[in-house]
Amino acid sequence: xxxxxxxxxxxxxxxxxxxxxxxxxxxxxxxxxxxxxxxxxxxxxxxxxxxxxxxxxxxxxxxxxxxxxxxxxxxxxxxxxxxxxxxxxxxxxxxxxxxxxxxxxxxxxxxxxxxxxxxxxxxxxxxxxxxxxxxxxxxxxxxxxxxxxxxxxxxxxxxxxxxxxxxxxxxxxxxxxxxxxxxxxxxxxxxxxxxxxxxxxxxxxxxxxxxxxxxxxxxxxxxxxxxxxxxxxxxxxxxxxxxxxxxxxxxxxxxxxxxxxxxxxxxxxxxxxxxxxxxxxxxxxxxxxxxxxxxxxxxxxxxxxxxxxxxxxxxxxxxxxxxxxxxxxxxxxxxxxxxxxxxxxxxxxxxxxxxxxxxxxxxxxxxxxxxxxxxxxxxxxxxxxxxxxxxxxxxxxxxxxxxxxxxxxxxxxxxxxxxxxxxxxxxxxxxxxxxxxxxxxxxxxxxxxxxxxxxxxxxxxxxxxxxxxxxxxxxxxxxxxxxxxxxxxxxxxxxxxxxxxxxxxxxxxxxxxxxxxxxxxxxxxxxxxxxxxxxxxxxxxxxxxxxxx
Numbered sequence: 001x002x003x004x005x006x007x008x009x010x011x012x013x014x015x016x017x018x019x020x021x022x023x024x025x026x027x028x029x030x031x032x033x034x035x036x037x038x039x040x041x042x043x044x045x046x047x048x049x050x051x052x053x054x055x056x057x058x059x060x061x062x063x064x065x066x067x068x069x070x071x072x073x074x075x076x077x078x079x080x081x082x083x084x085x086x087x088x089x090x091x092x093x094x095x096x097x098x099x100x101x102x103x104x105x106x107x108x109x110x111x112x113x114x115x116x117x118x119x120x121x122x123x124x125x126x127x128x129x130x131x132x133x134x135x136x137x138x139x140x141x142x143x144x145x146x147x148x149x150x151x152x153x154x155x156x157x158x159x160x161x162x163x164x165x166x167x168x169x170x171x172x173x174x175x176x177x178x179x180x181x182x183x184x185x186x187x188x189x190x191x192x193x194x195x196x197x198x199x200x201x202x203x204x205x206x207x208x209x210x211x212x213x214x215x216x217x218x219x220x221x222x223x224x225x226x227x228x229x230x231x232x233x234x235x236x237x238x239x240x241x242x243x244x245x246x247x248x249x250x251x252x253x254x255x256x257x258x259x260x261x262x263x264x265x266x267x268x269x270x271x272x273x274x275x276x277x278x279x280x281x282x283x284x285x286x287x288x289x290x291x292x293x294x295x296x297x298x299x300x301x302x303x304x305x306x307x308x309x310x311x312x313x314x315x316x317x318x319x320x321x322x323x324x325x326x327x328x329x330x331x332x333x334x335x336x337x338x339x340x341x342x343x344x345x346x347x348x349x350x351x352x353x354x355x356x357x358x359x360x361x362x363x364x365x366x367x368x369x370x371x372x373x374x375x376x377x378x379x380x381x382x383x384x385x386x387x388x389x390x391x392x393x394x395x396x397x398x399x400x401x402x403x404x405x406x407x408x409x410x411x412x413x414x415x416x417x418x419x420x421x422x423x424x425x426x427x428x429x430x431x432x433x434x435x436x437x438x439x440x441x442x443x444x445x446x447x448x449x450x451x452x453x454x455x456x457x458x459x460x461x462x463x464x465x466x467x468x469x470x471x472x473x474x475x476x477x478x479x480x481x482x483x484x485x486x487x488x489x490x491x492x493x494x495x496x497x498x499x500x501x502x503x504x505x506x507x508x509x510x511x512x513x514x515x516x517x518x519x520x521x522x523x524x525x526x527x528x529x530x531x532x533x534x535x536x537x538x539x540x541x542x543x544x545x546x547x548x549x
Contacts, residue, residue, distance in 0.1 A: 005047070006032075006047055006048065006049025006050075006051070006052055007030035007031055007032050007037060007038070007047040007048065007049070007052050008031055008032050008033065008051075008052060008053065008542060009030070009031040009032075009052065009053050009054075009055065009513070009539075009542055010028065010029070010030045010031070010044060010045070010047060010048050010052055010053070010054050010055070011028060011029045011030075011031075011055045011057055011062050011515070011517075012027065012028040012029075012044065012045065012054065012055070012056065012057065013027075013056040013057045013058055013059070014027070014056075014057025014058060014059045014060045014061060014062060014521075015027060015057075015059075015061050015062070015521050016028070016029055016039070016061070016062045016063075016507060017061055017062070017063045017488070017507075017521075017523065018039060018064075018506060018507040018508065019063070019064050019488065019489050019492050019493050019505065019506045019507065020039075020506045020507060020508050022508075023039065023508075026039045026040055026041065026507070027040075027041045027042075028040055028041055028042065028043075028044035028045065029044065029062060029507060029515070030044050030047040031513040031515075031539075031542045032047075032542075033542060034512055034513060034541035034542050034543075035503075035510060035511065035512055035513055035541075035542070036507060036508065036509055036510065036511050036512070036513050037509055038509055039507055039508055039509055055517065055537070057517065059521070060517055060518055060519055060520060060521065060536065061517075061518045061520065061521040061522070061523070062507070062515060062516070062517055062518075063221075063488065063492065063507075063515070063516050063518065064492040064493070064496075064504065064505050064506055064507050064514060064515065064516070065221060065222065065223025065224065065492070065504070065505075065514035065515060065516050065538065065539070065540065066220070066221045066222045066223065066454040066491050066492060066495075066516065067222065067223065067224040067225060067226075067491065067492060067495035067496050067499060067501070067504070067505060068217070068222050068224075068225040068226070068443075068444045068445050068447075068452065068454070068491075068495065069225070069226050069377065069379070069400050069442040069443060069444035069494070069495040069498050069499065070226060070228045070346070070379045070380075070400055070402065070444030070445070070446050071217075071225045071226070071227065071228060071444055071445050071446065071447050071452065072147075072227065072228060072229060072239075072446070072447065072448060072449075073209075073210060073213035073214065073217060073225065073227060073239075073447070074206055074209050074210045074213065074227070074239030074242055074243075075147075075209070075236055075239065075448060076209070076213050076216075076447050076448035076452070077208070077209030077210055077211070077212040077213030077214075077216075078201055078205060078206065078208075078209035078237075079113055079114060079115060079209075079448055080209070080212055080213075081205075081208070081209065081212070082101075082112055082113035082114075083097065083098060083101040083102075083111055083112065083113030083114070083142060084097070084113055084114075084115055085097055085098070085113060085114060085115040085116040085142065085145075086114075086115030086145060086448060087115070088116075088117075088120075089117045089119060089120055089410070090120050091120045091121060091126075091130070093120075094116055094120065095130075095134065098111070098131070098134045098135065098140075098142075099134050101113070102134060102135050102138075102140075108138070109138065109139075109199060110138060110139050110140065110141065110156075110198055110199060111135050111138055111139070111140040111141075111142075112140070112141055112142065112198055113142055113143075114142045114143035114144060114145070114147070114150075114448075115143075115144075115145050115448060116142060116144050116145060116151070117144070117145055117410075117411065118144055118145075118146075118149075118300055118301075118411055118415055119409075119410030119411050119414060119415070123415075124300055124301065124411070124415050125149075125175050125183060125185040126151050126184070126185060127183050127184055127185075128151075128152060128153050128154050128157060128182070128183060128184025129154075129184075131151065131152070131153035131154075131184065132153050132154050132155075135153055135155075136153075136155075137155075138155060139152070139153065139155040139156035139159055139197075140152065140153040140155070140156060141153075141156050141194050141195065141198055143191070145448070145449055145450070146298050146300070146449050147236075147448075147449060148187065148188055148297050148298045148301060148303065149185060149186065149187050149188070149191065149301060150185075150186045150191040150194060150195060151184055151185055151186075152184045152185075152186065152194050153184060154184070156184075156194050156197075157182055157184060157194070159194075159197055160193050160194045160197055162174065162182050162193055162194070163181075163182065164176070164179070164180040164181050164182070166182070166193075168190060169189040169190055169192070169193070170189070171188055171189030171264070171323060171325055172186065172187050172188035172189030172190030172191065172192075172303075173186075173187040173188065173190055173301075173303075174186055174187075174190050174193075175187065187297070187301045187303060188297045188301070188303050188323070195236070200237045201237050203241050203242065203245065206237060206239055206241065206242035207242040207245055207246060209242070210239065210242045210243065210246055210252075211246065211251060214246075214252070214253065214254055215546075216452065217254065217452055218253070218254070218538045218540075218545045218546040219535060219538070219546050219548075220452055220453050220454060220455075220535055221454060221455075221516040221518075221535040221538050221546075222254070222452070222454065222538075223254060223255065223504070223514040223515075223516070223538060223539075223540045223545075224254055224255035224256065224257075224495070224496070224499060224501055224504060224514065225254060225255075225256060225257075225444075225499075226256075226257040226258075226259060226290065226346065226444070226495070226498065226499055227239065227243070227256060227257070227258045227259060228259050228292055228346060228348075228379070228444075228446070229259060229261050229292055230243070230258040230259060230260050230261060230277075230281070230288060230292075231260060231261025231263070231292075232261070233261055233294075240258065240277070240281055240288070243256060243258060243281065243286050244280070244281060244283065244286070246286075247283045247284040247285060247286040248283055248284070250284070252284065252285050252286060253285075253540055253543075253545050254285065254540065255285045255499070255501055255504070255514075255540070256285060256286050256287070257287050257288070257289060257290055257499045257500070257501075258281055258286065258287070258288035258289075258290065259288075259290040259291060259292035259346045260274050260277055260278065260281075260288055260290065260291050260292065260343075261291075261292055262274075262291050262292060262293045262294075262334070264293075264294065264325045264326050267330065267334070268333070268334065268337055271337060271338070271341065274291060274338075274343070275341060278343070287500075289342070289343065289344060289500065290343065290344040290345070290346050291338050291343045291344070291345055291346065292346045292347075292348070293326065293331070293334070293335070293345060293346070293347050293348070293358075294325055294347075294348040295324060295325055295326060295331065295347055295348060295349050295354040295357055295358055296322055296323055296324060296325060296348065296349065296350055296351050296353070296354035297322065297323055297325075297350070298350055299350060299351065299382055299383070299415075299416045299419075299420065300411055300415040300416055302318075302320055302322060302419065303322050303323045304322045304350040304351030304354065304382065304383070305321065305322040305323060305324045305350075305351040305352075305353040305354040305357070306321045306322045306351045306352055306353050306383065306420075306424070307321070307351075307352050307353045307356070307385060308321060308424075309321045310322070310419045310420070311418065311419050311420070311421050312419075313418070315418075315421075321353065322351050322353065322354075324353065324354060324357060328357045328360060328361075331357055331358070331360075331361045332360060332361040332364035332365075333364075334361070335361035335362065335364065335365050335376070336361075336364050336365045336368045339365040339368075339374050339376075340365075340368070342374065343374065344374045344375050344376060344377070344498070344500075345361075345362070345374070345376045345377075346376075346377055346379065346400075346498075347361075347376070347377070347378045347379060348379055348380060349378045349379065349380060349381065350380040350381070350382045350383070351382065351383050352383040352384060352385040352388070352424070352427065355378060355381060355383070355384050355385070355388055356385065356388055358378050358397075359378070359388055359391045359392070359395060359397060362376050362395050362396075362397050363391075363395055366395060366396075373500075375396075375398060375497065375498050375500065376396075376397050376398070377397065377398035377399070377400045377442060377498045378392075378397055378398070378399060378400060379400040379402070379444065379446075380400075380402060380405075380446075381399055381400075381401065381429065381430075381434075382405070382428055382429060383420065383424055383427050383428055384427055384430050384433075384434075385427065386427065386433070389430060389433050389434055389437050389439070390437045390438075392434060392437065392438075392439035392440075393437055393438035393439045393440075396440075397439075398439070398440045398441070398442050398494065398497065398498050399431075399434045399439045399440070399441050399442070400441075400442045400443070400444055400498065401429070401431055401441055401442070401443050401444075401461070401490065402443075402444060402445065402446050402449075402450065402457070403429075403431070403443060403457040403458070403460045403461035403487065404445065404450045404451060404456060404457045404460050404466075405429065405450065405460075406428070406429035406431065406460055406461070406464055406476060406477075406480065407460050407464055407465055407466045407469070407476045408465075408466075408469075408473065408474055408476045409466060412476070426477065428476075428477065429476075429477070429480060430477075430480050431461060431480050431481075431482050432479055432480040432481060432482055433479075433480065435482055435486055440494060440497065441482075441486070441489070441490035441494050442490055442491075442494040442495040442497065442498045443457060443461075443487070443490040443491040443494060443495055444495065445457060454491050455522075455530060455531055455533050455534075455535075456531050457487075457491065458484065458487045458488060458491065458522075458530055458531075459527075459530040459531035461481070461482055461486075461487035461490075462481060462482065462483065462484050462487055462527045462530060463475070463481065463527055463528060463530070464476040464477060464478060464480065464481050467530075467531035471528045484522060484523060484527065484530065485523075492505045492506070493505035493506050512541055512542075513539055513541060513542040514539065514540050514541065515538075515539045516535055516537070516538050516539070517535070517536045517537040517538075518533050518534070518535060518536065519533060519534045519535075519536050519548075520532075520533055534548070535548070536548045
């Protein structure tokens with residue numbers, strides 16, 4: 001065989017899960033340049049030449065690279081360098097971390113960071129006085145792990161001039177004590193009242209956060225992602241300049257689709273700005289071809305938009321059904337216009353009313369002759385009315401799942417299920433129903449809201465139990481479990497579909513060589529062991545971007 005026909009890289013000696021229905025399994029893959037040139041068995045060995053790098057899988061599994069269809073890497077990377085409360089779940093752990101961080105950073109004008117879990121505090125809402133004890137001399141503002149609420153100390157409230165007389169914004173809520181005084185907890189749009197005062201990170205800080213996050217995601221086998229928010233929202237800095245800088249410098253090794261933020265306080269007058277940003281943010285491995293619309297909040301603070309009212313602590317109907325951030329008629333108009341300009345729409349739709357409103361908007365765009373190949377997708381889907389499950393397949397709307405959330409844990413059992421009631425609680429995260437109804441699934445982590453580890457998410461999708469809870473833990477809605485093949489397909493080919501990365505997500509000749517070597521074949525082990533699987537090597541376009549050491 002002529003030297004110029006040999007491969008640069010050959011994987012052999014182990015199983016290959018291709019995610020290709022034509023050839024689901026193989027035992028060897030050859031790569032030349034950035035692309036796969038052969039998938040098969042021993043015949044691929046004929047492409048090995050004197051300069052070919054041979055990766056001996058030693059029985060370990062080769063899969064397509066994971067793609068995260070809903071993630072916030074820059075924010076996650078920046079938070080890793082601030083007061084990082086993620087991974088802990090108790091008030092005492094937070095007390096220790098906050099004090100240590102404040103003591104270690106006497107020069108910081110503000111104490112900022114986040115990642116705390118609502119389950120650590122009664123009713124999911126911490127009090128300003130807790131923070132006042134730890135940070136009495138400076139303003140402090142810490143967002144929760146969902147990033148739908150912020151916790152402030154008294155100094156921060158004072159600087160923002162938030163008092164008992166401050167009205168709630170239309171898209172949020174200031175939590176108050178029995179006397180009407182602010183407790184320090186701000187929900188949804190109310191976060192902006194303080195977040196607007198927090199010093200914005202510099203471009204260098206944002207870029208460092210992006211590169212820190214990229215390194216972490218590559219170590220977890222993620223080769224591409226959709227950043228779910230390019231823009232300014234709730235005081236979060238726009239990550240777009242960091243992406244642009246990294247793309248132009250060649251430091252962006254992942255493939256990234258950016259979802260441009262739709263400002264819900266404005267209307268179609270922002271469309272020219274979005275078109276201009278799409279043009280300026282398309283360079284190298286970065287494309288900004290999507291628009292993110294947040295239609296509602298979250299269930300734990302009762303801002304997720306529901307078709308019926310939340311229940312009170314006594315099980316009675318309340319006067320609150322959550323918030324639809326955009327009027328449904330206007331939403332349909334906006335989505336139709338975006339679609340006509342070739343934008344994909346990426347919805348945050350968590351409650352059953354928000355899901356229905358998003359699907360209605362997609363249907364309106366369809367009826368207007370749109371959605372030819374814009375591939376709209378709905379993320380989160382905590383509560384989906386059964387009548388809306390078959391609409392995903394019918395409308396060609398992808399269900400973008402965050403599988404790690406589909407399990408029993410304190411925020412679910414204490415702050416959600418009692419206020420939904422048994423009927424709606426049974427409609428949560430209906431992955432199995434969606435799959436059986438023919439919906440296409442994509443998958444994402446929403447990191448830093450939850451872990452960015454795709455293997456942990458696959459574990460929950462298959463078992464509906466958190467990895468740390470063990471095999472004896474109660475299964476959350478067992479009828480909604482899906483198989484490992486379906487879950488892996490969602491996190492590879494499904495996410496590649498919504499990212500319009502059609503030459504990725506599947507191992508086949510001609511596709512880009514975005515590949516991951518695992519330390520075992522999870523298909524050959526019990527499903528309870530999926531989360532024990534680890535990533536050994538990650539390749540993007542045939543280049544190794546991570547190797548376990």
